[in-house]
Amino acid sequence: MTTAKTESSEQAPEQEAIEVLTPEQQATKLTRRFVLWSMGGSLIPVPFADLAAVIGVQIKMLRDMAKIYEVPFAENRTKSILTTLIGSLGIAPGTTMLLGSLVKLIPGVGTFAGTISLPVVVGAITYATGKVFIMHFESGGTLLDFKPETMKEFYIKQFNEGKKVASELKDADAKAAKAPAK
Secondary structure, eight states, X not given: OOOOOOOOTTTSOOOOOOOOOOHHHHHHHHHHHHHHHHHHHXXXXXXXXXXXXXXXHHXXXXXXXXXXXXXXXXXXXXXXXXXXXXXXXXXXXXXXXXXXXXXXGSTTHHHHHHHHHHHHHHHHHHHHHHHHHHHHHHTTOOSTTOOHHHXXXXXXXXXXXXXXXXXXXXXXXXXXXXXXXX
């Protein structure tokens, strides 16, 4: 008794190629997602709750990024780094964040006014933070050896780039919200 063995590509299940991302690519996608989350957090209508949400989003971003790079995570160290980095931007972004949050105390118009500039600023800060840590982790750094003062110039450059990215994301979101439902 003989058995015929038929080989046919039609009978073999098609396998989809699985895209394998480098840690840098994973961290870049993560940063973009958390830029959106921080922009959303800035829309919370309660003053200072919005800023707390944004800081929480950034801490979560860095926790997830540390996992990607297999770097130990320390929340207190991360909070200290974030404070120093944001402070390195100077008075304008910090003031914008505080005023954008405080203006929400004004009934009606305050919430609207807070949604104008705050999402872009916090999105840019989150973007810059992500980019700085991608560079640091890619060079083998950890949270323990991160020195904010050495990253100040790069952080400011990334913040300015992040304003453009956050504005584009905000505009794209506004266009999507205005589009008719299908």
